[in-house]
Amino acid sequence: MNSIQRKILTMSIVVLSIMVLIWVVLTYYNQKTQAQYNDILQRYLRMNEVTDHSHQTIIALNDYMQKPSAYKLSKLDQNKKNMLMAKLRAVTLRNKDNAFTLTSYINMMDSLIASADLTVMFLEQGNAEQSTEKFEEATRIDKYIAETTVTLIDKEVRTYDAFYRSIIEQSAELKRLGAWLLSLITIILLLFTYWFSLSITRPIQKLTVAAKELSRGRFDKPIEVHSNDEISFLAKTFDRMRVNINNLISEIQQKAQLESELQQSKLLLKESQLISLQSQITPHFLFNTLDTLSKKAYLDGSEETSDLIASVAGLLRYNLRRLDRAVTLEEELSVALKYIEIQGARFTDRLRFEQEVDESCLQLKLPCLTLQPIIENAVIHAVEPLEDGGSITLRIYEREHCVWIEIKDDGAGMTAEKVNHILMEGGNADSLGHSTGIGFSNVVKRLRLFVGAEDVISIDSQPGCGTKVTIKIPLAGSEG
Template sequence: MNRIQKKIWSLTLVVLFIMAIIWTALTYYNQKTQDQYNAILQRYLSLNEVTVASQALITDLNDYLLQPSEANLNQLNASKADVQNAKGDILILKNEDNEFVMANYMNLIDSLMETTERSFMYQNQQETEASANEFSEATRISNYISETTLTLIDTELKTYERLYRQIIEQSNELKNLGIWLLLLITFLLLLMSYWFSKSITKPVEKLTQSANELAKGRFDLPIKVQSNDEISFLAETFDRMRVNINNLFLEIQEKAQLEHELQQNKLLLKESQLQSLQNQINPHFLFNTLNIMSKKAYLEGAEETSDLLVSVAGLLRYNLKRLDKPVTLHEEVIVLKQYMEIQKARFTERLHLHMEIEESFLGVQIPGLTLQPIIENAVIHTIEPAEDGGNIWFRILDSGDIVTIEIEDDGQGMAKEKIQQILRGDSGQTEGQSTGIGFSNVVKRLRLFYGQEDVIEIQSVIGQGTNVRLKIPKKRRNDGND
């Protein structure tokens, strides 16, 4: 049962032995070359870091000038520190060959920092033109720093040209050594692989033939493989699986029959549910019936009853609309008036509605069924509990880029905890009754519709009333996507 494992371990040990020899031979040459290369590369990286840091400083300065925020300011300060650190790193690169160029290079970095500070100062003083001029100068200096960096790198290349040649020669030697080692390893691995594969492939071929027979559905043929390793155990296991599959066929047939009967029962249940739905009252049929009753009441002289039925029918038709489609503020005001007509018929003189509407903004888009649940909340908590009723004020006002909709009442007011619950979008006791759409649901849909959180304010004083203020943008952020 361990023959294959022994073969694998033998092959592995041979490969490891060869790799150890290769590693020992190459490590010395590689380490020597790497140390020389790292010393030169570090000089180039230090010079390049100045260019990268200066360009990042210009980018962060531009971001801050376009949007002076605390985050951009912190990023700008971090870039300044990076430039200073890069300047300190290149001091060790100064030598007799580049003394003049390095002095000029340091002065350029100092000039860049000073110009950046002046642009930042002018921006804080709101001198936009002066700040822009300094930014342009800083950009020019940054570009010149990049050019000077290339000049210094070119000088470094000339200085270390001889060392580069030595590194290239060593690399060629390592390349030749690697080729010979690769040929040796390939030859040895071919010998070992042939011996290893020969002892495994024959039993595997027999096992494959048996698997093909099983794939054709012939489960009556026994699986036998003559081998003295793990493949023999695999063949025995495979044969037991063949027997188990035969036994499973009968169970699957029985389960299929049961599944068929269960599916038939489900179909009967669905037919019963559909029949039940057909027996329910169709809302559109109810809407048409209310219209007929309204006309009949009008013909019989009951004009108030006719108007009330018209309002109920209009409210029902509006509630049948999809809530994911936007409507105009004009449509919302119409359904609001219809709802209040119904409530006036209910509360008579106890309900006092005061409306102040700027007609020019009634074309603004708003989610369907937004105003009615809020007004309904005011009716439930202001008019119903009070014996003398109460007042409700409805206003649509112009507030610059937004249209302000105010719904105010003189009821009992709400606690701060209740206001926070509504603003978080949690359902509570302020849920509407006629539409099933609550106050908190309105808050969620408004925020989703306009893509912003600041769309509603609630001010309330216990015992004095509540003021709900909706801040509706005149133009949505995603106009054209509906």
């Protein structure tokens, strides 16, 4: 499947290829023209070089004749060497148009060097007249060389006149070619851009129309977009979303209908529960009744019975409060002592209870109904089954920035498997306090949620060695 990225890459490659082709053509013609220009320029420079060295040789010869010296003679020799080098380079300038003239031109350079040598020789022999004659001959040859240079340059100009005209024509052709190439590239880019934009905008327009239909709530009309790029995938995904939304709306309508029926059933159930509750004794009426019985027993002189009834009323009132509210350890201890007082009246000397409480720890916050179910569990399993009863010890103290609560009994104890079952799997019927209905596992779960740690409670027990339940609550938890 062609992607939008591939289309853009293709367009970039086409444009880049055209640009590279134009650059290669222009570079080739430019280098070719530049090489021809350099060749012509070198020919002109070599001819002018001959004339320049010829003049320098005459000047050096004249200086030597005026006042001969070794330095001036060496300077003259250097100019003659330059003339020989210029002659060698001038030989390469030969062509069919200047062959005869160039031959005379080279002979003149040889004659100039020969005349200069004769001038020096006659001067050294003291023959001033012959020396002057040879110097004048050398001067005439220098003049001829200059005139011949002009002639050769004129021939070069006429020879390369056609070349100059071809260069001008090539420049004009390059301009026309550049204009045509620019027009062609512009047309190609416009056509490609139109095709490329149309391949994107047309599917997007169809998607826009489909989105408007969906916004009007029409989810039953399929979305059809024919494309060979990512927009086709987007359209298919959009269509699947339409189908999913349509199915979801159908499910919501069905669930709304079921929920409406369920709500009606709940209203009927609540109405039935309300009628049933109206026929029962309310907790408020029960508390008032217990308080009345407590006062009646007190007036009849049964103070112990009065205190017991008051404890039962207080315990019942505390047990019926909401379990999601935190209380102080002092409140929990008070309720636990009321429970011990009630069980003490039941078991008399069979229940032995000891407590060791650090009062500085009593403002600690903890979940409601934490101590009583544990103590109740100890009474049920460590005191009630035994003929001689048993003892329960409660210790509250501070250590390592934590408040430690220990509840220990000397009952039959239990195995490690049962301890693990109670702590990890939620306990069983034997570990429930039957008067409150709050199970040991409920206490464990609420303590762990309250403190946010798994090691908040532990059980140390072995068969025949009793059981010790330890609760460890950090002091920072007292703020919650």
